[in-house]
Amino acid sequence: MSLSLSDFVNYKSIVIQCHDNPDADALASGFALQWFLRRRNVDARFVYGGKFPISKANLLLMSEHLGIEAEHVTNLDKPELLITVDCQYGESNVTQFDAENVAIIDHHQVSAALPEMSDVRSTYGSCSTIIYELLQKENVDINSDINLSTALYYGLMTDTGGFAEISHPSDRDLRDFAHFNPEDILLFKNSNLSREELSIAGDALNCARYNGEYRYGIIEAAPCDPNILGIISDMFLEVSGVDTCLVYSVLPFGVKLSVRSCIKEVRAGELASYLADGLGGGGGHMYKAGGFLKKELLARINVPYEKELLEKYINHRMLCYFKDSVIIYAKEHREDISDYSRYVKKDLSVGYVEASKLAKPGRKITIRTLEGDVDVTVEKDLHIIIGVNGEIYPCTGTHFKRSYKELSAPYVFPGEYPPAVIDVENGEHIAILPYAKSCLTQGGNGIYAKELTHRVKIFTSWDNQKYYLGNIGDFLAVRADDTSDIYVINRDIFFKSYKPL
Ligand SMILES: [Mn+2]
Structure with missing residues (x-):
């Protein structure tokens, strides 16, 4: 609608x-x-x-x-x-x-x-x-x-x-x-907080709860402006022994959350969206995030809207987050692929843009996508690929020639937010789609893959700072020609892009 x-x-x-x-x-x-x-x-x-x-x-x-x-x-x-x-x-x-x-x-x-x-x-x-x-x-x-x-x-x-x-x-x-x-x-x-709200922050700090095993903390604050929660969580994270924290407040119509993290194993935005999944909404970035659990939706999963029971529910969800995730560091990991199946890429029509059409080589650009901002420096033969769900990834000219075939058909964008490029130097906003052309992905050696039955966070061999999240139903994949290369593929993209060999 x-x-x-x-x-x-x-x-x-x-x-x-x-x-x-x-x-x-x-x-x-x-x-x-x-x-x-x-x-x-x-x-x-x-x-x-x-x-x-x-x-x-x-x-x-x-x-x-x-x-x-x-x-x-x-x-x-x-x-x-x-x-x-x-x-x-x-x-x-x-x-x-x-x-x-x-x-x-x-x-x-x-x-x-x-x-x-x-x-x-x-x-x-x-x-x-x-x-x-x-x-x-x-x-x-x-x-x-x-x-x-x-x-x-x-x-x-x-x-x-x-x-x-x-x-x-x-x-x-x-x-x-x-x-x-x-x-x-x-x-x-600077007229955001009342004196009463400042006292709420003080009282809340006195009632911190800690989990030593997973090094996180939780604080409940009395009903207050959501901005107070951010102030408390920023301070809470500075406590030694607290790597991740959640500060929440039970408001008349829902529970407001503020999340912080200072370790790469927990992305605050991902934790917030886990906690709010199906109940409201949550998100943010690596270190800071927020969320909201709607009262009506909590009722639907039979969580009574009472202080003690909400506290129990939130404690439980937070613990689940840490217990349910397996973390894989691809660099030090050898995956046993004996129960994996082999898949190869379907012939897929995707989009591409030559980066030099958007800005001169040497210029820094930000590609703004649904998944986040990606910063790249434009090089002469840099190609920007627009994947089956509108996701964006950069690709060198050599790799492009090997893995893609140019098509004459006009390009149709499949996603929700049309990607755009921002020239970092002058702030100019450039639409990508007018420059996009179609191309066909070409075979390759394929992958070994297995459907996930639990959550995983993978630090891939090409990015050991930011993990890729795999949820139940997504696929864990290992490149056939390099089994040290392990990563996750979203379920939807997997079925669109791969077929069994
Ligand atoms: Mn609003």
Whole structure:
């Protein structure tokens, strides 16, 4: 399901609603949508329900400086269209108002059936990012109004722990391309915490729990602003004997998580997404990450929403994470392949771009993909391959000639986020796809592979700093012509790319 903002302009009465106890992302999203509709000469109210009007200092400043008019309401005349932003209609933190039609724009996990007009992208760090992309689709440049760009930037910033927990490339785009007002951001940022919240941090630090075997720690903090959790976890990680930590807080509508790690065996973003799997959403990068467990989804797996039982559940999940993963260091590892089967590559049509078309040799570029940013230096014969699921990998000219055959058919991109390149020196954003051509992968000696029945983390022989994760159902593969080369292949990509010999 998807939508366009211009779908809304034909309705006669429109109300935009964000969740109760709005945060900066909710305010920014509603504000931006209202801004767009006004530009199209459609008047829409922006409201929120719940017991309390906004009282946090940073949100009051944000509203005042950027001209955000969110009204706190207890009832509403039935509008022809109600659009909920940063939340889903019918959820427990969204006061329910009657409406003839409902639309939803949100970045949380889906918790119930969605109406026809919905755009929910659970892998995005903020709802502001979705609105930014929807505005782009309408050819609106957010930088044409500094209050708009500042609001969206601040919404993303606060929802991702000051960008530390960003994982989707679209979030990076908003972070990099919004020309915000730095004075406003500095002011909001430094009015973020109340004195009470500072005390919450102090109390929380007194109740740390430790696991000596796996060297991790867990802290529960009383309900507070999510930013407090990041401050606590940053400090917690500095404790000697703590390599990984989780700080969480049980809020009325879900459990907010903050994760940190300082060892290469645990990527914070991967741990956060493990903990939040199917329950909300989690992500980030190597050292810092965040997540959210929705109350509604915890109920669905029969975890009662009570402090002690949540504590037990979270302790258990954290322990499972460490116990369930086998770590393989390919450099020191010899895999017994006696129960493996042999596979060879199918003839597959993939895409490629000659890097020198994007920037001059010698220039540093960042390739922005769904899996993360990849930095490369452009060389004369460097090729960038776009794989079967839109994944990106660099390849030298020699290797390209040996393993791929150029095709004349036009290239069609299969993935969700079209890869782009950023010239590191001037910040220029270059779309890759206009330069992409098709090619065919060519045979090779194939691999030995086996389906995984447990989680593995592999430090491959070509990258011993960052592990590749294999989940149950993915495949562990060993190159037939070099059995020291062991790696994982995603289940979906495996079946698309290989056939039994
Ligand atoms: Mn949000």
